[in-house]
Amino acid sequence: MTFDRTLKIAPSILSADFANFGQEIQAIEAQGADWVHVDVMDGHFVPNLTFGPAAVKAFRPHVKTVMDVHLMIAPVDPYIEAYADAGADVLTAHVEAGPHIHRTLQAIRGAGMKAGVALNPGTPAEAVAHLLDLTDLVCVMTVNPGFGGQKFIDMTAKIRSLCDMIGDRPIHIEIDGGVDPTTAPLVAAAGADVLVAGSAVFRGGSVHTAEVYGDNIRKIRAAANNG
Numbered sequence: 001m002t003f004d005r006t007l008k009i010a011p012s013i014l015s016a017d018f019a020n021f022g023q024e025i026q027a028i029e030a031q032g033a034d035w036v037h038v039d040v041m042d043g044h045f046v047p048n049l050t051f052g053p054a055a056v057k058a059f060r061p062h063v064k065t066v067m068d069v070h071l072m073i074a075p076v077d078p079y080i081e082a083y084a085d086a087g088a089d090v091l092t093a094h095v096e097a098g099p100h101i102h103r104t105l106q107a108i109r110g111a112g113m114k115a116g117v118a119l120n121p122g123t124p125a126e127a128v129a130h131l132l133d134l135t136d137l138v139c140v141m142t143v144n145p146g147f148g149g150q151k152f153i154d155m156t157a158k159i160r161s162l163c164d165m166i167g168d169r170p171i172h173i174e175i176d177g178g179v180d181p182t183t184a185p186l187v188a189a190a191g192a193d194v195l196v197a198g199s200a201v202f203r204g205g206s207v208h209t210a211e212v213y214g215d216n217i218r219k220i221r222a223a224a225n226n227g
């Protein structure tokens with residue numbers, strides 16, 4: 001995985017058809033997705049439950065781009081090897097998930113993956129200030145994590161602070177939650193390069209009408225690039 005700052009759209013398969021993940025992943029990639037975002041929830045760190053390492057491993061052969069795994073679980077450390085074995089390219093843990101995020105990021109890199117750190121809306125940018133040498137991606141949550149389809153919370157001031165803090169380090173800034181053609185220009189202009197979008201990509205389409213996914217992805221990308 002090489003680093004670049006061009007805008008990337010990462011559809012979240014949380015909004016896909018849960019009976020059809022393989023075809024859904026193939027459809028979004030054929031329609032222009034740059035990364036595939038996989039939301040892992042444990043019913044403890046967040047009040048929702050999705051899938052674990054065995055399911056993520058089953059997604060892997062379908063993902064030809066980058067498998068971006070967002071862990072909304074606590075604790076994280078006991079599962080890092082399992083997600084490496086499942087084939088995650090990027091593994092993101094929440095800074096709020098435990099007291100030892102520094103060790104967690106070291107372990108993620110040690111297991112051969114890119115290390116991401118996510119910030120809930122209530123957590124300040126400064127929480128990652130001493131983690132940047134261990135971090136390949138900072139995920140700024142623009143909803144409280146747990147569900148797709150929630151209303152965007154404006155975090156543009158936090159994104160700008162992170163950009164200043166990151167400087168020219170090769171660290172992606174990812175935005176997750178409520179991204180659509182209206183909100184994408186705000187976060188792109190503030191400095192984000194990876195835009196996660198679930199409902200705004202899958203809305204109105206299916207694996208049989210995958211061109212709808214393509215239209216949705218193009219609209220988000222065009223809005224972000226023109227913003």
Ligand SMILES: O=C(CO)[C@@H](O)[C@H](O)COP(=O)(O)O
Nearest residue numbers: 012145146148149178198199
């Ligand atoms: O991590 C999460 C939610 O906790 C996200 O990745 C959502 O899946 C984004 O969904 P939309 O807000 O784009 O519908």
Ligand SMILES: [Fe+2]
Nearest residue numbers: 039070176196
């Ligand atoms: Fe996510």
